[in-house]
Every structure is written in C-alpha cells, then in structure tokens.
Amino acid sequence: MQLKKVAELVHARLVGNGEVEIGGISSIESASGGDLIFVEEEGKLQRALESAASAVLVGDFGAGESSKPLLICAQPRLAFARAARLLAPASNRDYDIHSSAVIHPAARLAKEVKVDERVVIGEGAEIGPGSRIGAGSVIGAKVRMGNDCELHPNVTVYPGTRLGNRVIVHAGAVLGSDGFGYVRDEKTGHYEKFPQRGQLEIGDDVEIGANSTIDRGALDVTRIGRGTKIDNLVHVGHNVQIGEDVVIAAQTGLSGSAVVKNNVVIGGQVGIADHVRIEEGAILGAQSGIPSNKIIRGKGIVFWGTPARPIREYLKELAVLARLAKRE
Secondary structure (H helix, E strand, O other): OEHHHHHHHHOOEEEOOOOOEOOEEOOOOOOOOOEEEEEOOHHHHHHHHOOOOOEEEEOHHHOOOOOOOEEEOOOHHHHHHHHHHHOOOHHHHOOOEOOOOEEOOOOEEOOOOEEOOOOEEOOOOEEOOOOEEOOOOEEOOOOEEOOOOEEOOOOEEOOOOEEOOOOEEOOOOEEEEOOOOEEEOOOOOOEEEOOOOOEEEEOOOOEEOOOOEEEOOOOOEEEEOOOOEEOOOOEEOOOOEEOOOOEEOOOOEEOOOOEEOOOOEEOOOOEEOOOOEEOOOOEEOOOOEEOOOOEEOOOOOEEEOOOOEEHHHHHHHHHHHHHHHHHO
C-alpha cells in the first residue's frame, strides 16, 4: 500500500514521499525495506531514522527535517496498530470451507466465511460474512455470530451464544458453558445442580484470550460489552455483566452476578467474588481480592490488596507494619 494511502486511513499527516510502498510493519531493530515502524519517544527518533525501515510513524515531536517519510499523529502507537490491520497479508482473507468440516444443513453461513479442518457447526447456527472458524472448533446449535469474527483453533461455542461483529476468540476458549451453580440439601449434605439455561451475549469488537472460559447465565444473560478485551486464562462466571472498553488481565476470576462497569481496568490474578460491583473507571491492581457484595467506586483510582482498598491507604498500612516489625 502506498504511504499516502496509509496516512489517509490512519488519519496521520504525511511528511515526505507518499509514493513509497509499504508492505508490512516491524520494530526498529528488525526493520527492513518496505516496513513501517513507530516511535513514541523523541529520544528514539534518531535510531528510527537510521533504521532500514521505509517510513516512520511519530508523534508531533517529529515534525522537523527528516531523512525518511514520516506519518505524524497524536497517538503513534494507536495509528501503528491500525496500520497493522490494513497491511495484513491478503492470504489471511481467503474464504473457503474445508472438506472435513461437518456443517448441519440447517446452519446458515454467509458466502465469505472460512471454515478450517474438522470444524463442527450445529443446527440453526448463523455466521456472518468475513468470519473465520479455526480448525477443530465447535459451534453449537442456534449460535449467532456477526461479521468479520475470528475464532482460532479449538474454540467451543455452546448453543444459543451470541457474538457481535469483529469478535476475536483465541485458541481453546470456551464460551457459554454452564455456570458453577448448585443447591445444597441441608438434610443429606448433597448438592443438586441449579438450572443453567440462560444465554451469553458478546458485543462488537471484543477479544477473548486463549483458554479463557465465559459461562452463560443461570436463568438470565451473561453479557460482555462492546470493545472489552479479555486476556488468557480468565474465567467469567454466570450472570456476570461486563461493560464497554473493560480490560481484564490473565488469570483473573469473576464470580457469579458480579457487575463491572465501563472502562474498568483489572490486573492479573484478581479475584472478584459474587455480587461485587466495580464502578466505572476503577483500576484493580494485580492479585487484588474483592469480597462478596463489595462496591468498588473511584474513577481513575487504583485499588490493591485483599480486601482491595485505595493504593495509598494500602501502602500506608504496609509502612505501619514495617515500622512495627522493626521495633521487635
């Protein structure tokens, strides 16, 4: 793609030769001819200009004289990510259905869908144009999948699950399985399974990491809001409600009926108990613990520890403990 076209599509200002052909992206260290690289810090600009790359995405600090064509924008890392999608190899956009796939006659697939080896698609499933289903994946009955979704190998989507547009699901993830719900018989001590007949709804532009699991609702719906990003090895329990643009790092677990509002950031290995409510914009530090029915409120405030509290408060407590330990 010509650099001037890349500039137009990522909304960057072009300085220099826009006729340069860009064929891929790279780091500064690994760049070769035809590559686009990016720089967020002015101190690294000279090294980028001395690299073999054909063009550089930079912040406003790069507006001076340059030995290479530049794309200038306020958020070079964001523009670089968008450019990477534009420059994806054409081979990734081929669409066909492998002969070993098993597709129910009542399933409905758009014309531009790619289905890899050993995929199983159940009765009444609907898959939108531009979507790709990786090898060994299983799509249950009456699943609804939007446009341009990508499921990597060995993804399991239980019946009735709904995925929006441009959803990415990495290998081994399980969507819509039964929640962990049981009722104890006080007389015998035995456990009876509580009905798990709800649904799972996943919004547009959601990404779900490898081997993550998201349960459907018990009687209602588990929801994952638009633009939310879920890392590898995350578990989301039944009836959980996650808002838009939430980020959840690896090995976090959310128990049943937890509510996470928009723009929350959750670090790795955070444990969230049942019926917890995390208000908009809160930040949970790694390995935090939130007990049942707790409300975390504070936009832009970092919470840490178990039970989680504002980080300043937590650090003060640690300092007091350290002083006490020295006295002994």
